[in-house]
Amino acid sequence: DVKVTQSSRYLVKRTGEKVFLECVQDMDHENMFWYRQDPGLGLRLIYFSYDVKMKEKGDIPEGYSVSREKKERFSLILESASTNQTSMYLCASSDEETQYFGPGTRLLVL
Amino acid sequence: DQQVKQNSPSLSVQEGRISILNCDYTNSMFDYFLWYKKYPAEGPTFLISISSIKDKNEDGRFTVFLNKSAKHLSLHIVPSQPGDSAVYFCASSSNTGKLIFGQGTTLQVKP
Numbered sequence: 261d262v263k264v265t266q267s268s269r270y271l272v273k274r275t276g277e278k279v280f281l282e283c284v285q286d287m288d289h290e291n292m293f294w295y296r297q298d299p300g301l302g303l304r305l306i307y308f309s310y311d312v313k314m315k316e317k318g319d320i321p322e323g324y325s326v327s328r329e330k331k332e333r334f335s336l337i338l339e340s341a342s343t344n345q346t347s348m349y350l351c352a353s354s355d356e357e358t359q360y361f362g363p364g365t366r367l368l369v370l
Numbered sequence: 371d372q373q374v375k376q377n378s379p380s381l382s383v384q385e386g387r388i389s390i391l392n393c394d395y396t397n398s399m400f401d402y403f404l405w406y407k408k409y410p411a412e413g414p415t416f417l418i419s420i421s422s423i424k425d426k427n428e429d430g431r432f433t434v435f436l437n438k439s440a441k442h443l444s445l446h447i448v449p450s451q452p453g454d455s456a457v458y459f460c461a462s463s464s465n466t467g468k469l470i471f472g473q474g475t476t477l478q479v480k481p
Binding site for chain 2: 302356362366
């Protein structure tokens with residue numbers, strides 16, 4: 261079974277803090293993705309990566325950056341958290357068309 | 371512009387009956403379609419998929435139908451069970467590895 265893990269299930273941060281969300285997959289997948297899910301908006305792609313040290317902007321990259329130093333690990337960074345970044349953050353990995361998701365991190369920015 | 375649309379935010383059905391969830395897309399380049407199921411506070415779980423060369427794919431109680439001319443797909447769940455209550459997302463791909471998701475439909479199956 262594919263396993264995608266995320267470092268935290270719940271996080272509470274203050275406006276202006278730097279936030280790191282970690283994601284690890286154990287299936288040697290080439291592709292990794294970060295989404296945020298908000299009610300009524302579905303899943304929106306923030307960033308993705310097709311290979312180590314490679315990154316591509318998704319549909320809503322503003323206010324975020326990513327890092328992929330190792331194949332199994334993909335990090336999402338909020339440089340200066342803002343209240344409108346309160347959301348559910350989902351990491352996924354894939355080798356073909358089907359993406360497999362982690363459990364999600366619910367981030368609250370106060 | 372929303373390329374994948376789920377026009378029904380919610381659906382309620384009785385246990386044992388059929389649940390039909392609908393999804394429309396606009397991009398004719400999409401060639402692979404997926405359904406995911408999501409419980410609150412959990413990540414989406416892959417449910418079933420279909421390639422554009424097919425018009426139907428079945429897996430147990432779940433069947434996905436694809437109508438390419440109408441750019442429409444649907445997920446049928448028969449019989450529906452209370453444990454099927456969740457948010458269902460459809461997603462489409464054009465062989466780029468990226469998925470475009472719909473807004474989701476919340477299904478409630480009443481005992």
